[in-house]
Amino acid sequence: MPGTYAGCILRVNLTEGRIEKERPSEEVLRTYIGGRGLGSYYLWRMMDPTADPFSPENPLIFATGPLTGTPAPTGGRYMVLCKSPLTGLIACSNSGGKFGAELKAAGYDMVVFEGEAREPVYLFIQDDRVELRPAEHLWGLDTHETTDRLLEEIGDERARVACIGPAGENRVRLACVINDKHRAAGRSGVGAVMGAKKLKAIVVRGTRRPEAPDKQVFMDFIRQKLGILEKNPVTGEGLPRLGTKVLDSIINENGLYPTRNFQTGVFDSTHEVSGEALVEKGYLKKNRGCYACPIKCARVTELPTRSKGEGPEYESGWAYGACCGVKDLIAVTEANFLCNRLGLDTISAGVTIACAMELYEKGYLPKEDLGPGPELHFGSSEAILYYTEAMAYRRGLGDKLAEGSLRLARAYGHPELSMSVKGQELPAYDPRGAQGHALGYATSNRGGCHVRAYLISPEILGVPEKLDPQSTEGKAQWVKIFQDLTAVIDSIGLCLFTSFALSVEDYRDLLSAATGFDYTVEEMMTCGERIWNLERLFNLRAGMDPSQDTLPKRMLEEPMPEGPNKGAVVRLSEMLPEYYRVRGWDETGQPTPDKLKALGLA
């Protein structure tokens, strides 16, 4: 098997309790790389995309990339793939920490779950030893309790755990998978699919380390790329210093920090909840890095309430902060901790609560529906915590919140108040402030998402070059390149943050040296394009209409009320036709037979 691949895929049939190992073909590996690419390929091959996400027909895949578990900088990523119960489309959620590297060290590129267990189970992996074990005693526990109990149970503290909390068990469509207690494969409700399968956790311990064909060449490249990352102002200074929360002030000053359910892009209390505030108020205790990471952007925090954990990241802090109008950094951080324990995606959970707040304040959500819960006013610290818990347990109004903002807003007759694309909640950049980023939202294969084409980088941060955020010109091409490159990075098993510093050549160097496949930049980028098109095919087959390549009406029709982007709306119609064109798709958004053929997809 080539280089740093483990060369083994674990197939676990939960219905039958059967575990098998299979060897992936070299051709498939070279064509789909690993991680997101390889997982998508398996998903495509294994399932009918029209299947119900909660049915046994929906596989759940844990995938590593060829660089996962290697000393390559940030080489600790893994992904969870399935059909999303939130969007009904393909889901691929990426996570860091140390679980992914451990899975690779145990000897597996992927674990593919099929079917559905009758009673709760967990998967125990210790190198070659793989067992499904009863998890009745873990059902109902939160992710921290589950992790502690499992490590105690197996008697090996070096093992790594990925699991779901109550939210996943209760099929909350915003449920995530949590590994290493604080890291999340967050988006698209992958945790709910795990819950539907009655799979509580995977605990893994591995003792093998992947080896590159020429260790010397690989290590030389690694040292070189480490140097690049260290010298880069974002990966070498900004992220290590303030973590992702370096962004609060920048994005707010640029007027695209979505506030009170995207009613505006300026939050006048940003200074109270920013990354700087987290440091100055003394809540940040230290930084922490994922496996093999030189950036170490994770925040280890402790609050005056004595709560300890990691976070908030920029997105989480924003979703529960500005988006809910809350300027209380303690409550925001507690909400983040709570999401991690309950197994909820912070972005979707926070934005769904923000949506409920707007529905309540506008009088569409009647007071009696709150039951004994606190009033759902923007700015309420208690509300964000109370309804987060209610959501995870589907208690009272929480049962509606658990369905996500689109189903919630629909239930109250105002779907336009759901700030989502394809049913997935938008992240922390008001698209009216960055046209290219907006196009990225509208065309993302997993719905509202900032890590499929992070155009904020050129449009706001000026990396690799500064683009005018309000110009639509050429943005389609930028979005395509970012989407394809991101698909590559997610497949390799590296963290997207490396892309602030590394070039396509850098990724090619590492990937080729690790696998022994002698990629050119072109071949590698074609892999990215192939993956993107495969995801698109999955979605179309699942029933997605290309008319869903759009944004909430507010983004297209309500001018930004204040700040640097005052008056702006997203001019999607100026970009979308061009995007279809540069993608080689027809004007209705369908990949052309020629394009599919060129990519080996037809």
Added chain:
Amino acid sequence: MPGTYAGCILRVNLTEGRIEKERPSEEVLRTYIGGRGLGSYYLWRMMDPTADPFSPENPLIFATGPLTGTPAPTGGRYMVLCKSPLTGLIACSNSGGKFGAELKAAGYDMVVFEGEAREPVYLFIQDDRVELRPAEHLWGLDTHETTDRLLEEIGDERARVACIGPAGENRVRLACVINDKHRAAGRSGVGAVMGAKKLKAIVVRGTRRPEAPDKQVFMDFIRQKLGILEKNPVTGEGLPRLGTKVLDSIINENGLYPTRNFQTGVFDSTHEVSGEALVEKGYLKKNRGCYACPIKCARVTELPTRSKGEGPEYESGWAYGACCGVKDLIAVTEANFLCNRLGLDTISAGVTIACAMELYEKGYLPKEDLGPGPELHFGSSEAILYYTEAMAYRRGLGDKLAEGSLRLARAYGHPELSMSVKGQELPAYDPRGAQGHALGYATSNRGGCHVRAYLISPEILGVPEKLDPQSTEGKAQWVKIFQDLTAVIDSIGLCLFTSFALSVEDYRDLLSAATGFDYTVEEMMTCGERIWNLERLFNLRAGMDPSQDTLPKRMLEEPMPEGPNKGAVVRLSEMLPEYYRVRGWDETGQPTPDKLKALGLA
């Protein structure tokens, strides 16, 4: 030794590391009963009242009453006495839980600490075995950590711990002593005196139970009084159902629920933070009782943030709630938990933060003094938590907050904004709404306090009979009787809450049966009057001027702005001269020689 007394007083000289036992005289016991009375007598005998509260000359006394540790209903109280660093006057703070009963079971009526240790120590008591042990390893720990570590260290989970947290160590003038993790000898800064002595904790285990001279008679009385408590609507239903927080709605509806530092007596968000809300929101998990208590008013709570603890009680919930304008029951409960862990008096801490909020909002406390802390606006959940922690560690503005509201308000040039009497913060009843209760505040020997003469009972609750709260007529006599009876109850070792149901005869029955002293009601009540006058003597000797028998200017001059008491001020001048008269004091507030002679104090 008579009856349920242990017959032994432990004297611990911290300077010399010397431990001695002494036998109290029967005459002194009969004259001062125990607890508050006996402790005050020792304090009076042992110290020069002008001594600095933080000097080794200030003794620190842990006192039980004759009924402490017996099966008498609520027989679990103990008191902590010393000269207060907050008021400069006599301090006697009462607590429940199980520590007091354990101390009695170990064979001690009181523990009297003198001097000051050079290095941190704790006192270990296991029946006759008594040792001072090093506590360097406990210094800096909070009260929960200290308790857990001590129980582990001595290897006996049945032992009971009373200790201080960081607030006491740092001589915060609002520091309390915490026992059994959640119970507080809360007021007047007794924890700071313990900290000044470098006494971190007392851990006690006792195996002896006090015995009444005629067990049958005693048990018959106990059964009879239990029946009375069970049938009473307050002790048999109101307090068991909602705990002390049964009061929020009642006091708010009556318009004396002090809001935003006593700027008004109506809080429009009471329904969000009331005892009912605590139940309905699901934060209340169950009730818990102190030693031998049939009322079980303690609240065991758990928040969506996963924090667990006890509380909030009515006073604590109000101090951090309405008084700070906060309607977030999670933050309020977290603040309560935090005070317990840090060892802070919730009333004084909350009211001091409320004072800072008014100073800030009025522009007297400049923004730069906040440092990196959140803005001190009324209603801020983050502010109450942030500044509570800052106070305990004396960080930034916390150093000024740690001095209490009067010193804080003085430092900013506006002492009139401190809602305190004799330097101690007022509790949760706006005195403009109950004239008799107001007189109780003005004349309390320990400054602002509701449990020296709880006139709320007749004036608002109608127990034992309904008095017009806005009438001043006859209130002086009521206050005197309540003050004397409370001194008796505190000395006996029972909980003041029994007085909603029990009569003076009931207390006499229990006290006489327990001790074998054949008290008449008159003799017993004279003990109460004696204790009150002794405390007064201590205060006058300490330098208190009777002009301090007053209230904040706001209470006397600013008419209540709204609600049932709209327009009311406290008409103290209509009551104070009469109070001095019924006390047998001269018109300047000095006890007359005749009165002192009659009480055996001259």
